[in-house]
Amino acid sequence: FVIIAKYCTPSTWANRPPDMANRPPLRLVSGLPVVGHFAENWENVQCFQAGDGDLIIDTYPKSGTTWISEIVDLILHNGDTEKSKRGPIYERVPFLEFAVPDMPTGTEILNTRKPPRLIKSHLPVQLLPASLLEKNCKAIYVARNPKDVLVSYYNFYHMAVVHPEPGTFEEFFQKFIKGQVSFGSWADHVKDWWKMRQHRDILYLFYEDMIEDLKREIRRVMKFLGKELSEDIVEKIHQSTTFKAMKENHMANYTTIPSTVMDHTISPFMRKGTHGDWKGYLTVAQNELFDEYYKKEMADTDLTFRF
Numbered sequence: 051f052v053i054i055a056k057y058c059t060p061s062t063w064a065n066r067p068p069d070m071a072n073r074p075p076l077r078l079v080s081g082l083p084v085v086g087h088f089a090e091n092w093e094n095v096q097c098f099q100a101g102d103g104d105l106i107i108d109t110y111p112k113s114g115t116t117w118i119s120e121i122v123d124l125i126l127h128n129g130d131t132e133k134s135k136r137g138p139i140y141e142r143v144p145f146l147e148f149a150v151p152d153m154p155t156g157t158e159i160l161n162t163r164k165p166p167r168l169i170k171s172h173l174p175v176q177l178l179p180a181s182l183l184e185k186n187c188k189a190i191y192v193a194r195n196p197k198d199v200l201v202s203y204y205n206f207y208h209m210a211v212v213h214p215e216p217g218t219f220e221e222f223f224q225k226f227i228k229g230q231v232s233f234g235s236w237a238d239h240v241k242d243w244w245k246m247r248q249h250r251d252i253l254y255l256f257y258e259d260m261i262e263d264l265k266r267e268i269r270r271v272m273k274f275l276g277k278e279l280s281e282d283i284v285e286k287i288h289q290s291t292t293f294k295a296m297k298e299n300h301m302a303n304y305t306t307i308p309s310t311v312m313d314h315t316i317s318p319f320m321r322k323g324t325h326g327d328w329k330g331y332l333t334v335a336q337n338e339l340f341d342e343y344y345k346k347e348m349a350d351t352d353l354t355f356r357f
C-alpha cells in the first residue's frame with residue numbers, strides 16, 4: 051500500500067473505480083448544487099437559529115476558509131496558541147452545511163453551543179438562514195481569484211471523497227465555468243457577497259492580499275472584531291498562520307478528519323498555499339476560455355481580482 055501511495059499520481063488515483071457510497075452525485079437544493087449528504091440536512095440549515103454575536107465566516111470553497119478561521123480563532127483568544135489547539139478547526143469553527151454519515155452535522159454541533167459562536171459557511175448570501183440576517187450577525191468573507199480556486203477545487207474534489215469524481219482537469223474546468231460544482235457559480239457567489247457588503251456589517255477580504263501582507267490583513271480583522279492586541283501578539287498570530295505553520299498543525303490541517311471524508315494520501319488539504327499555481331495547470335486554450343468567462347461574468351461589477 052505504501053508503495054502504491056508513493057508512486058500513484060493523483061490522476062492515477064482518480065482512475066480507480068468510483069465508490070458510489072462515499073461519492074454520491076451532487077444534489078440541487080434551493081437551486082444550488084451541493085454534496086449529496088449535505089442535501090439531506092438542508093432543512094436544518096435553513097432553520098438554523100442564529101444568536102446575538104454569532105460571527106459567520108463565509109467563502110466560496112477553496113478561497114482560504116481554514117486560513118481565516120484560524121486567524122479569527124487566534125484573535126479572539128488573544129493569540130493563545132494552546133487554546134487554538136483545543137480541537138481541530140472543523141470543531142472550533144463548525145461548518146454549518148456539513149453532513150456526512152457517522153459524524154455530527156454542522157447544525158448539531160452548533161445547536162449545542164451558546165452564542166456568540168464562530169460559524170463557517172459556503173452559502174451564497176441569498177441562501178443564508180434568515181435568522182443570521184435578522185440577528186444582524188457580522189460576517190467575514192474571503193474571495194480568491196477563480197483560476198487558483200479552480201485548481202485548488204479540482205485537487206480537493208479528488209481528496210474530499212464525499213464529492214463526485216471530478217473527471218479530467220478539462221472536464222472539471224467545464225463544470226466549474228458552468229457553475230456545476232458544489233456550491234454553484236463562483237462568480238455569483240463573490241459578486242453577491244460584494245454587493246451585500248454595502249448593506250451589512252461584512253469584512254470582505256482577498257486571499258491574494260493575505261498572501262501579500264498577512265500582518266496587515268490580520269490587523270484589518272482585529273479592527274473589524276474590535277480587538278486591540280499588542281505587536282508581539284500580532285506577530286505570534288502571524289507566525290502561527292503562515293502556510294508552513296498551518297500545514298504542520300494537526301489542529302488546522304484536517305489530518306484528523308476520517309479518511310472517508312478526506313483522503314490525504316490522494317492530495318493534502320494544505321496543498322500549495324500560493325498565488326498563481328494555476329499557471330502550471332491551465333493550457334493556453336483553457337486560459338483564453340477562462341479569460342472570456344471572467345470578462346463576461348464580471349462585466350456587471352466593479353469587483354476585480356489579481357491573477
Ligand code: A3P
Nearest residue numbers: 112113114115116117202292293320321322323
Ligand atoms: P491550495 O489548494 O491552492 O493549496 P479552504 O480552506 O477554503 O478550503 O481553502 C484551502 C486553500 O487555502 C488551499 O489552497 C490551502 O492550501 C490554502 N491555505 C490554507 N491555509 C493557508 C495558509 N496559511 N496560507 C496560504 N494558503 C493557505
